[in-house]
Amino acid sequence: xxxxxxxxxxxxxxxxxxxxxxxxxxxxxxxxxxxxxxxxxxxxxxxxxxxxxxxxxxxxxxxxxxxxxxxxxxxxxxxxxxxxxxxxxxxxxxxxxxxxxxxxxxxxxxxxxxxxxxxxxxxxxxxxxxxxxxxxxxxxxxxxxxxxxxxxxxxxxxxxxxxxxxxxxxxxxxxxxxxxxxxxxxxxxxxxxxxxxxxxxxxxxxxxxxxxxxxxxxxxxxxxxxxxxxxxxxxxxxxxxxxxxxxxxxxxxxxxxxxxxxxxxxxxxxxxxxxxxxxxxxxxxxxxxxxxxxxxxxxxxxxxxxxxxxxxxxxxxxxxxxxxxxxxxxxxxxxxxxxxxxxxxxxxxxxxxxxxxxxxxxxxxxxxxxxxxxxxxxxxxxxxxxxxxxxxxxxxxx
Numbered sequence: 443x444x445x446x447x448x449x450x451x452x453x454x455x456x457x458x459x460x461x462x463x464x465x466x467x468x469x470x471x472x473x474x475x476x477x478x479x480x481x482x483x484x485x486x487x488x489x490x491x492x493x494x495x496x497x498x499x500x501x502x503x504x505x506x507x508x509x510x511x512x513x514x515x516x517x518x519x520x521x522x523x524x525x526x527x528x529x530x531x532x533x534x535x536x537x538x539x540x541x542x543x544x545x546x547x548x549x550x551x552x553x554x555x556x557x558x559x560x561x562x563x564x565x566x567x568x569x570x571x572x573x574x575x576x577x578x579x580x581x582x583x584x585x586x587x588x589x590x591x592x593x594x595x596x597x598x599x600x601x602x603x604x605x606x607x608x609x610x611x612x613x614x615x616x617x618x619x620x621x622x623x624x625x626x627x628x629x630x631x632x633x634x635x636x637x638x639x640x641x642x643x644x645x646x647x648x649x650x651x652x653x654x655x656x657x658x659x660x661x662x663x664x665x666x667x668x669x670x671x672x673x674x675x676x677x678x679x680x681x682x683x684x685x686x687x688x689x690x691x692x693x694x695x696x697x698x699x700x701x702x703x704x705x706x707x708x709x710x711x712x713x714x715x716x717x718x719x720x721x722x723x724x725x726x727x728x729x730x731x732x733x734x735x736x737x738x739x740x741x742x743x744x745x746x747x748x749x750x751x752x753x754x755x756x757x758x759x760x761x762x763x764x765x766x767x768x769x770x771x772x773x774x775x776x777x778x779x780x781x782x783x784x785x786x787x788x789x790x791x792x793x794x795x796x797x798x799x800x801x802x803x804x805x806x807x808x809x810x811x812x813x814x815x816x817x818x819x820x821x822x823x824x825x826x827x828x829x830x831x832x833x834x835x836x837x838x839x840x
Contacts (some may be wrong), residue, residue, distance in 0.1 A: 447809045448509075450648065459554070478671065481663060481824065482790050486629070486732070490772065492641050493711040496711060496712055496714055497818065498822075498825045500753065500826065501747045501826040502585065502588055502753065502754050502828075503655050503755040503758045503828050503829070504585055504755075504828075504831060505757050505805060505808075505828065505831070506624045506756070506759060506830075506832065507620070507760065507798075507838045508758070508759075508760045508763065508779070508832065509760075509762060509763070509778045509779050509782040509834065510782055510834030510836055511530065511832060511836070512791060512794050512795040514791070514795075515529035515798075516530045516531065516798065517531070517543060517545060518541075525541070527543075529799070530626075530799045531802055532619060532802070533799060533802040533803040533806040534802055534806045534809075535654070536810055537767035537806060537810060537823075538593075540809065540813075540823065551568065551570045552564065554571075555571070555573040555764055556573070556613070556614040557573075557613060557615070557617060557834065559620065559834070560573075560613070560616035560620045561573075561616075562762075562833040562840075563581050565624060565831050565832075565833050566585060566624050566756070567581035567584065569581030569629070570765055571620055573614075573615045575840055576605065576617070577630070578619060578620065578630060578632075579629050579630050582630050583601055583626045583633075583756075584627055585605045585633075585755075585756050586633060588600075588754050589754045592751075593642045594748060596752045596821050598646075598746070598754065600625070600755060600756070601634055601636075601645065601742075602625045602755075603635065603636055603637075603739045603742065603752075603756065604622070604637050604760075604761070605735050605758065605760060605766075606622065606637065606758070606761045606764060606766065607622070607637060608761070609621070616629075618763070619760050621763045622761045622762075623635060623758075625690055628684070628744060630684075631684065633756075637728070637739075638728065639742060640824075641674075641827055642739065642742045643719075643750075646719075646721075646746055646749065651796040683819065711792060714748060714750040714817075715748070715816055715817055715818075716815065719745060719749075720741075720745060720748070721741060721745075724738055725731075729772075731766075731775045733770060734758060737804070739757060739808075743757050743808075744808060744822075745822065747812070747822060747826065748822060759801055762833050762834075763779050764778050765777030766778050768797050771800060773793070774796070775790075776793070776794050778797055781793050781797060782834075782837030783837070783838055786838075794837065805828075805830055809828065812826060814830075
């Protein structure tokens with residue numbers, strides 16, 4: 443996307459400096475995103491002194507697949523008719539003209555410290571993963587940097603989704619918590635990830651009663667927490683300050699939801715073309731079929747964009763080191779992490795490749811659904827930047 447492709451009002455909007463953004467996003471991802479940052483922060487109704495938006499906003503989503511890929515079938519080549527997708531990427535053929543397949547990215551922080559997986563769980567920040575089993579630290583991730591810049595324009599600054607809970611163990615001096623999060627709201631705080639489809643769905647909708655209830659609860663929480671000041675250690679006082687910051691963010695979110703409700707009522711400026719959910723509220727709990735779980739979470743992400751509940755999303759299709767079993771693909775013997783360590787065995791390589799390819803099918807279906815959502819002269823996909831990534835390249839060798 444070129445800056446000249448964006449509306450003039452977007453180009454005039456205050457941008458984060460290059461240095462500011464690189465601190466948050468890391469060297470590996472910093473430069474390519476800069477020209478598009480102004481679109482994500484363009485003028486929107488509800489901001490003091492701002493004109494009403496007249497065209498659809500830009501969105502960003504990062505989709506993550508754990509345990510790397512089979513590099514023998516991953517990538518694209520230049521053929522006589524343009525880009526030719528390799529076997530694993532073949533499900534993306536219907537949206538091939540929208541793709542940019544990147545290779546050769548390298549971040550030296552990923553080899554700092556022992557362990558093949560944990561140092562590499564910085565894919566959205568590029569910053570060093572601290573070797574620790576207690577006081578975690580990575581870096582604020584690019585999705586949350588964006589959410590801090592433009593999150594005030596929507597009821598939810600961002601939506602953070604996944605399918606698997608964190609594991610609580612240690613390995614090579616690292617806490618396994620690192621493998622369960624790609625989104626970090628601060629260097630020491632992973633953004634809460636919602637793995638239950640019903641609860642993720644409910645985040646998108648509110649009739650006002652929940653906002654009032656949330657505000658009452660926050661008032662009580664702040665009152666109790668304030669009473670602890672002066673009674674705790676310096677380290678605990680720092681934790682309390684971080685806690686108060688989180689609570690203030692919740693208060694702002696409630697206010698944004700109220701402002702959004704008013705905007706929806708008066709109908710000023712650009713309005714999303716999808717006004718109501720396009721599928722029923724999911725059942726409670728985790729779906730028994732992993733296919734249903736994955737597709738529901740992706741559908742909820744798309745719905746959040748369609749209804750302009752948020753413009754920033756992350757979705758972990760699985761955790762790193764995941765043992766998710768995709769046995770429905772047929773003749774799959776073992777979980778994803780187990781298959782990634784194929785040691786060159788032809789049968790296991792085939793299973794691993796088909797698991798990778800299924801993730802590409804999910805991506806393709808999601809992109810096509812976005813492309814079918816009309817937002818005037820452009821589709822939702824036209825108005826979005828979707829990053830698909832893993833923390834590893836070769837899942838076998840790390």
